[in-house]
Amino acid sequence: MTATSDPERRTAVAGKRELVRALNARIQLLAQQSGDDSADKTQVDFVCECSHESCFAVVPMTLTEWGAATSEADYYVAHPEHVDAGAEAVVAGDRYALARSDWRRAYLEARVETLDQS
């Protein structure tokens, strides 16, 4: 089964990514609030934004790295071994990978398809 053939699965995958991105944004806020000026260099446990619905792997990144990773809307962060086969890896480090994909557009398209079917 391919990841993109089933609209419901695509919605689930994209929904997981939306969920984890929202979670990671909260983690960032909490880390910023609890830290002093050195917090930017402290590693924070973010959550893997890969396409596996049940993956919530820990992805340690500094707030500075996270800020850079989310500066582009079509970037997502993932465990280094979890970059999608079709995605373009921007950063592939020991702790985390940063990849580019049109996951937000895929999410919107999948939602439209699901709505059309109901």
Ligand SMILES: [Zn+2]
């Ligand atoms: Zn993952």
